[in-house]
Amino acid sequence: xxAAILGVALFIGQVLLALAMLMAxxxxxxxxxxxxxxxxxxxxxxxxxxxxxxxxxxSGTTLYFEAALVIALLGFVSTAAMAKxxxxxxxxx
Amino acid sequence: xxxxxxxxxxxxxxxxxxxxxxxSLTFIGTLGLVRLRSFYERVHAPTLGATLGMGSILLASxxxxxxxxTRPVVHELLIGLFLTxxxxxxxxxxxxxxxxxxxxxxxxxxxxxxGSDRPVTDAAEP
Numbered sequence: 001x002x003a004a005i006l007g008v009a010l011f012i013g014q015v016l017l018a019l020a021m022l023m024a025x026x027x028x029x030x031x032x033x034x035x036x037x038x039x040x041x042x043x044x045x046x047x048x049x050x051x052x053x054x055x056x057x058x059s060g061t062t063l064y065f066e067a068a069l070v071i072a073l074l075g076f077v078s079t080a081a082m083a084k085x086x087x088x089x090x091x092x093x
Numbered sequence: 094x095x096x097x098x099x100x101x102x103x104x105x106x107x108x109x110x111x112x113x114x115x116x117s118l119t120f121i122g123t124l125g126l127v128r129l130r131s132f133y134e135r136v137h138a139p140t141l142g143a144t145l146g147m148g149s150i151l152l153a154s155x156x157x158x159x160x161x162x163t164r165p166v167v168h169e170l171l172i173g174l175f176l177t178x179x180x181x182x183x184x185x186x187x188x189x190x191x192x193x194x195x196x197x198x199x200x201x202x203x204x205x206x207x208g209s210d211r212p213v214t215d216a217a218e219p
Contacts, residue, residue, distance in 0.1 A: 002099060002100050002101070002102050002104075002105035003099055003100070003105070005105050005106065005109055006100065006105045006108060006109055008109075009108070009109030009110075009112050009113055010109075010112060012113060012116070013112040013113060013115070013116035013150075014116075016113075016116035016117055016119070016120040017116045017119060017120070019120055019123075020116075020119045020120040020122070020123040020124075020142065021123075023120070023123035023124055023126060023127045024123050024126060024139075026127055027123075027126050027127055027135075030127075033132065035132055035187055035190060035191045035194070036132055036135065038187060039126070039132070039135060039136055039139065039184075039187060040126060042139065042183060042184075042187075043122070043123050043126055043138075043139035043142065046119075046139070046142060046143055046147065046176070047119055047123060047142060049172070050115065050116070050119055050142070050146065050147060050150050053150055053151065053154050053169075053172075054112060054116065054150060054154075056154065057108070057112070057153065057154055057157050057158075060161070062158060062166070062168075065154070065168065065169065065172075068172060069171060069172055069175075072172050072175055072176055072179075073175065076175070076179040076182075076183060079183040079187070080179075080182070080183050080186060083183060083186035083187040083189075083190050084186065084190075086187070086190035086191070086194065087186070087189060087190035087193055
C-alpha cells in the first residue's frame with residue numbers, strides 16, 4: 001500500500017520532469033537567439049539530472065546518483081563555456 | 094517500479110510529497126521558459142527548478158535511501174552544494190554575454206513596449 005503511493009508519486013514526478021525536458025527542448029528549437037538556446041540547454045540538463053534522481057529512487061539503487069553528479073558537473077562546464085563563447089567569440093584565449 | 098521497499102506510511106507520504114513538489118516546480122519553471130516573452134524575463138524561470146525543485150527531490154532521495162539502507166545517505170548533498178554554487182555563476186555569465194551582445198547591436202536592454210512595462214518581444218535573429 002505504502003509502496004503503491006510512492007510508485008504513483010514517482011510515476012507522476014517522472015512524467016512532469018519529462019514534460020519539463022520537452023518544454024526546454026521546445027525553447028531550444030524555437031530560439032530565437034543563441035542565448036535563449038543556451039539557457040534552455042541549462043534547464044534541459046538540470047531537468048534530466050532530476051529525472052535520473054527520481055528514476056534512481058524508483059529502482060532502489062544509488063547507481064543513478066553518480067550519473068546525475070556527472071551531468072551536473074559537465075553541464076556547468078558546458079554552459080559556462082557557451083556563455084564565454086557568446087561573450088568573446090572564443091572559449092580559450 | 095518493482096523494487097520499491099516497504100516504507101512506513103509517514104515516510105512514503107513525505108517522500109511522495111517532496112517528489113511531487115520538486116517535479117511540479119521544475120515543470121512550472123520550464124513552462125515559464127516557453128511562455129515568457131523576452132530573454133531577460135526567461136532567465137528567471139528555470140531557477141525555480143534549480144533551487145527548490147532540485148532541493149526537494151534531493152531531500153526525497155536522501156530520505157528514501159537513508160530509511161531503506163538503515164544508515165544515513167547524504168551524498169546527494171554534493172549535487173545540491175554544486176548546483177547551488179554554479180547556477181548563479183552560469184546565469185550571471187550568460188546575462189553578461191547577452192547584455193554585451195545587445196549593446197553591440199545598439200539595442201537598449203531596458204527598452205519597453207509602447208509605454209507598458211513589458212519588455213520588447215525578441216525578434217528572430219541569430
